[in-house]
Amino acid sequence: MAILRQLARRKLALFGLAVIAVVVGAAFAAPWIVAYSPNEQLFDGLTLEGAPLPPDGRFWFGTDLLGRDLFSRIVYGARTSLIIGIVANGAAVLIGAVVGVTAGFLRGFVGAALMRFTDLMMAFPALLLAIVLAAIFSPSLWIVALVIAMVNWVQVARVIYTETTSITERDFVTAERSLGATPPRILMRHVLPHLVSTMVVWGTLGIATTVLLEATLSYLGVGVQPPTPSWGNIIFENQTYFATAPWLVFVPGIAIVMLALAFNLVGDALRDILDPTQKGRF
Template identity: 70%
Template sequence: MRRVFAEMTRRPSTLLALLLILVVVLSALGAPWLAPFAPDDQPFDGLSLEGAPLAPGAKYWLGTDTLGRDLLSRLLFGARTSLVIGLVANGVAVVIGMLVGTVAGYSGGMFGGALMRFTDLMMAFPALLLAIVLAALLHPSLWIVAMVIALVNWVQVARVVYTETRGLAERDFILAERSLGAGHGRILFRHIAPHLMPTAIVYGTLGIATTVLLEATLSFLGVGVQPPQPSWGNIIFESQSYFQAAPWLVFIPGAVILATALSFNLVGDTLRDLLDPTQRGRG
């Protein structure tokens, strides 16, 4: 891991992405101390005399929203929501995908085939549409949204892990372990699982970007995290009617979402190049 981290820091784009991720994480953790206002505070001078949001200025660095709340404070607290959902939802998705893919690939036969046909069935549904339906059926909240996203994002991991496990199960060292009488648990945890860890790390990183974008999309459509709890998606959703009069209310949260997703994608791509032996030497 030290070698991987050293290699990542030698790449300027990846180093910049790591710094941006660090800034977002520290901002989310330090939101109660960094935010100049509480996210739901509505100062008496937060709107103009005409009732319009205030442009960025000395007191409100990023301006105010349609209710006079400080946009910077809401972005900082919204980072906590988006990152919690990104980490929890993607973590659960990776665990489910690893479990299904490993069991299906190792067991094979009708049971493994049935698991993968179910995975294919889940892949046939558009992820966004399925997430909207599930979120609409359940009462949207932070944890419900995280679980909904996890339930639609595990299939890609399962498919990749299944293919890798099928290849590993036929390797000579696995066959030798079986001939020596090793149990299924020992083979899975001592020999197959370590070979799958690079895949888990790569998809665990790449999936955070997808999860953050999906959460923002659901919140923008009104079936994600519900106000007054701030998230980057519902900040844009609440401000879309002021797109022309106060464009900073849409552009600034959109730029934050874009920068965060791009940073996680860059880090994930670099990890894939370094950890996946099939990718080394390409490009």
């Protein structure tokens, strides 16, 4: 509750929370707030010339090149972005935390081997590696989430490793060891509690990166496959109409930017609140 009160005092964080709440609420309530199925090709959804309809009172965001209601596809696409953002980033944080804590706590050969593998993974461009992995496996919602998790855990592992190494060298850990505390007790009672704030911040900030990466993969055609709506593949499907029907690109593009910005604002505020070096500065 104290964290929520501090977030509420920050206007940018409050704006981010409001945007996230709207997107999450729309995703959960999608069946009740949209008038059409996201994959329904409406008989009157195109002009006589076969062009998409512009936004009006009936189609709030217009229709796409197949005559489908764009508002319905944007709302259902929010589900895809949130599922992948939360699942993929949650898995990335979990994998990175396990690798980082193990390497930083055990040190020695195990720690060196894990961090050299992490460095090897960091040497590959994340987008290129994600494209290769997505092309190898048959793209689907959960495969895309898995692919993103496989390329995003390395940054978390490096940060957690650094913090774990620093914590294990502090005086209170040395004192615990001198008193005969077992390694599991030191890990559970003194190391992991100090890493929770870092994992929370990375878990929030990383969602924005994950949403953007999913949109990029879908735009390139190796992400979530049609007809499942995704903000990235909506842009990919309709990019040829950019000049004559710009709303087909701008609306999902704005949705991606706003959601990523919202998570970044909240994550940045959480970092300031949970970082003890920032206490008393605001």
